[in-house]
Amino acid sequence: MKKILLPTLVLIAFASFLQAQTISFSNMNRSASFVDTFYAATSASVSVATPGSGQIWDYSNLVPSGTFGTETYYNASDSSSLYPGALQFFNKNLFTPSGLTIPGAEFTSLNANGWHVLGFFLQGASESLTAFTGGAGDVLDIPQQRLIYSDSLFYLKFPVTAQSTWTSFYKRQVAFNLTVASSGLNATPGVFQNYTSQTRTVLGSGQIIIPDENGNAMPAVPALMIEVTQTEIDSVFLGGAPAPPALMSVFGLTQGITFNSKYVLFYPLNNVESPIMGYNLDASGSLTGLYYRPKVGRKANSIGLAQMDLINTNFYPNPMLQGGVLNIDLSATADLAAIKIYNIQGQQVAEYKTSENNTQNLSITPNLGQGIYLISLVNQDGAELSRTKLQVL
Helix, strand or coil, rough: CCCHHHHHHHHHHHHHHHHHHEEECEECCCCCCEEEEEEECCCCCCCCCEEEEEEECCCCCCCCEEEEEEEEEEHHHCCCCCCCCEEEEEEEEECCCCCCEEEEEEEEECCEEEEEEEEEECEEEECCHHHHCCCCEEEEEEECCECCCCCEEEEECEEEECCCCCEEEEEEEEEEEEEEHHHHEEEEEEEEEEEEEEEEEEEEEEEEEEEECCCCCCEEEEEEEEEEEEEEEEEECCCCEEEEEEHHHHHCCCEEEEEEEEEEEEEECCCCCCCCCEEECCCCCCCEEEEHHHHHHHHHHCCHHHHHHHCCCECCCCCCCCCCCCCEEEECCCCCCEEEEECCCCCEEEEEEECCCCCCCCEECCCCEEEEEEEEEEEECCCCCEEEEEECC
């Protein structure tokens, strides 16, 4: 019996470990509609993440440089008859050669195969081309259109593990009608084609730490590090053939122009919504731009917004010297029950009860070695009120 039981237990433990390191349909938890803010960070002194397993990616020192942007996803259920299987859509505008904005929306789907791009909707637009061609009646007409991609670009292709890599693409073809009298074109049908291909490769696994909206370290989030290599090719077809070079030059367009880019994303392993952090890489592999998303971090740790509201508690000195005294201001912590200290691996190394403390200040001498620690404030119900980074020199 023992010879059977031991391997069985090992297999169960190994299966649990694999499940914990996997993003699949069961732990992908995208809201049907949500609004999330990207916070940009100064990247001059930030290093690229180290690949491999068991990593601790500590980006809690990020210095915000403003709001990078906002991602707004809308519930697509009311459009399910037009985009079968659509979960969400988000605004994605296109632009004509003259810079005219054409409102658009890209639809995504989530199923057992993965999270992927499904289709595109584009509002109609019409613009005069007289400034380009000199012809008074020359015009570009783009009809309203709904596109469902025959190929699908996968943001995540399930199951996503530490060994995953996948390549996917889509081809977006936006129809138009072109009238240029000098070229003998009269409502001639054409297509703006964008071919986008991505290869996504999991480079590492571990825990990532980012700051919240106020610059305090959030709880570490188990995550996968995914590198994305992207190629975009833009082409223009007219009457079923590539548009003539002379006509392309009139509009300042280049046939088959190619854009290459590379970036790195960190996807949480729990309550997966979106990447918790991402950065761009230049041709030499240097980090050129970075954003982080506290809301995604809270969801990954199942922490509500109310729990993360920071209270006016001051820790000083910070950094502190090894063996020194840490002073804690408790003036605004009526519900505080305990102070817990964790190392960077998430292990609790100290705890101090505060319920019997009658003063507004607490002085402790934690036995901590040099390094980075996280101080957690816990209320009477055991809920975490906030978490702040402490450096010991």
